Amino acid sequence: MKSSVFIFISLLTLLFACNGDVKTENTTSENNDNRVRFYTTDSIQIQGKLFKTNKEASIILLFHQGGSNWEAEYHTIIPKLTNKGFNVLAIDQRVGGQIYGNHNKTVSDISTNNYGYCDAYPDLERTLDYVISEGFTGKKLVWGSSYSASLAIQLAHNRSKDIDAVLAFSPASGDQLKDCLPNPYFETLKVPMLLLRPQREAEFQSVKDQLALAQSFGHKTYVAQYGVHGSSMLVESRVDHDVTDNWNVVNEFIDPFKN
16 A cells, blocks of 8 residues: 555656646746856756845745746745745756746756756755855755655755755655655754645655654644645645645744744
8 A cells, every 4th residue: 555655646746747738827037137057066057046135134945846947836936935035046957847837947958868856956955055155144945846845855954054944845755766755854854844735645644654754853744725736835826725824834934034
């Protein structure tokens, strides 16, 4: 039974990674100001955009789900974060696509892309190094969605001296993430974590076990009565229901880290 559940979660991840027929949205940016580019340790050029208030303010690093890109997944979320005074850096990882419209600019520049989900970990770590090198001195929060939520947990574990909190929306599991599963990091994770799931995912035993394990080590969890996979549980048009409760939980978690 447990193996079948893991297969389902893996297939769920693949659905979001590969389904190009998901409804599209107008996510075109008005300008290219503050576009950023930098290279990972294995020479992948990462592209993204920096939304800056000031370098002393806290910064949130946003990472998208499989099959997606920062602009499509976060274009309605970023204004809510910047209006609260956070700096935001959102990037396109090497594993992504066109869900909800737009395209992944990092992926488009890779001539032969055979990368799996775990291979994108250097993209997250280099993003953290980038904001440190650019002189951002405020608190640093990492925010992941689906497969990148699993990688964000790993990053927060490995770089706890540089990271103040992690938000993990539907952290993915399954065979494709067998080398970067999030659960083993829960016990020794030193920074505060908020792990979020929609109700329909929380009905599966593997997810119930994950939530219970996180709680047992003092981490915060939340099951959204109205929600969808990943960070999109914060987007009303994707949930097709009011998402105020979901945002209230997120705001309660991130507000203490504003500076």
